[in-house]
Amino acid sequence: GAVVSQHPSWVICKSGTSVKIECRSLDFQATTMFWYRQFPKQSLMLMATSNEGSKATYEQGVEKDKFLINHASLTLSTLTVTSAHPEDSSFYICSAQSSSGSRNTGELFFGEGSRLTVL
């Protein structure tokens, strides 16, 4: 399947700092990417839809000023957790859908996930 790469795979930071997570589609273009958050033993909750060249669409209850999303190119979306606090500790996963060519099957491809621990 297509490859979506996330970086970093894990990060530990102090409370109050900001953390940036990158999501890249390595072998296809992705007009739209999605950011999910998964707490331990829970489901994946959609945080926002990232659209290349425009503002992200946030789900209800997700603070857009706290979770900054930038989708500057067809292969890269970033999620920045600003002023992180311990309750933001979670597994953040991105996904992307191919927007062109043979990869355009409608299937979503997930990144490896980024585990954030805020001390």
Next chain:
Amino acid sequence: GENVEQHPSTLSVQEGDSAVIKCTYSDSASNYFPWYKQELGKRPQLIIDIRSNVGEKKDQRIAVTLNKTAKHFSLHITETQPEDSAVYFCAASINTGFQKLVFGTGTRLLVSP
């Protein structure tokens, strides 16, 4: 918006038995229903999916059935093996040019040798 419920939350079976996981969805406009397998700390992996124009799809030991009238779909795993142990998530989405998935709550499947 879409709401997806999944049952059971945990499922323990003996190796070789069958396992069935069921999901219901609320939005009749949903037309794409994938199933994902997630191992601890790993990304979800698509194992099978079904679109609303078919009622059943099978891939070796895995099958999915869809009842659009009742708005429910099920995952069937036959001849289970210990390596099938994982958390399984169903999802539903409406394809409006991109797949905005809503996930079920997950089922932890444990296959004992």
